[in-house]
Amino acid sequence: MGRRRRGLIAIADGVLAALLAPGCLSCAAVLDTPTASPLCTRCWRRVAKFPAGVDLGHGLPAIAGVMAIGPFDAVLRDVIHGLKFQGRRSLAIELGPMLREAGAPLLSDADAVVPVPLHPWRQWTRGYNQAALLASTLGLPVWHVLKRTRATPSQSRLDAQARRGNVRKAFASGGWWPGSAEDARRRVRGRVVVLVDDVVTTGATLDACARVLRAAGAREVRALAAARAELG
Numbered sequence: 001m002g003r004r005r006r007g008l009i010a011i012a013d014g015v016l017a018a019l020l021a022p023g024c025l026s027c028a029a030v031l032d033t034p035t036a037s038p039l040c041t042r043c044w045r046r047v048a049k050f051p052a053g054v055d056l057g058h059g060l061p062a063i064a065g066v067m068a069i070g071p072f073d074a075v076l077r078d079v080i081h082g083l084k085f086q087g088r089r090s091l092a093i094e095l096g097p098m099l100r101e102a103g104a105p106l107l108s109d110a111d112a113v114v115p116v117p118l119h120p121w122r123q124w125t126r127g128y129n130q131a132a133l134l135a136s137t138l139g140l141p142v143w144h145v146l147k148r149t150r151a152t153p154s155q156s157r158l159d160a161q162a163r164r165g166n167v168r169k170a171f172a173s174g175g176w177w178p179g180s181a182e183d184a185r186r187r188v189r190g191r192v193v194v195l196v197d198d199v200v201t202t203g204a205t206l207d208a209c210a211r212v213l214r215a216a217g218a219r220e221v222r223a224l225a226a227a228r229a230e231l232g
Helices: 003-019 041-045 074-085 090-102 120-126 130-135 160-167 180-188 204-215
Strands: 066-071 112-115 146-148 171-173 192-200 220-228
Touching: 041 074, 066 074, 066 090, 074 090, 074 130, 074 192, 074 220, 090 130, 090 220, 112 130, 130 192, 146 204, 160 204, 171 180, 171 204, 192 204, 204 220
Parallel strands: 066 220, 112 192, 192 220
Antiparallel strands: 146 171
16 A cells, blocks of 8 residues: 555544544444444454364254354444444455455365345345355456345244255255246355355355255365344
């Protein structure tokens, strides 16, 4: 970054801090450098992380392994809510290094990452798919080889059984253009792919997606999420 650009950013930070006093997304402390991140440096350091290599995917036979940065709590919950519901797209880029570190064992020999798709209506109203933003930070090809075939209610207030029923037959291979299903099958056949989502709870959504990818010919499906939430 050039000296002039650094100077302009410092001036912008000073003006924003003085006039608007924007607060940290998590702790609400006034940000010293609001152009850098909506989260303060102290809160980024406070993100709780799972120990390296912890597999969260027990009981999901279609998925070879599931990993996440840390529990869906405190700072990480605030970050994901900011990304998902407040249009803070830059948070996906900031989560990228932590996501790559958490998922290193899954990503090291994978062929591509596959974001869990939103229903077209939900993506249109939100303006983006947060899972796709996260997937784009992982340094592997991003394959959009899944589509959500029906709009499903939010999983957040459902129990484990209801979650499985909610996403049953809600995904298919391919996109919304002619021939996309066959193109998706050609891509994933014999490949190792990593599903990417923002939060995993019971794994019902990831499992439903993995079954479609395995049926399309994927050799192995793994999964990586920004956070792991507890049911209830």
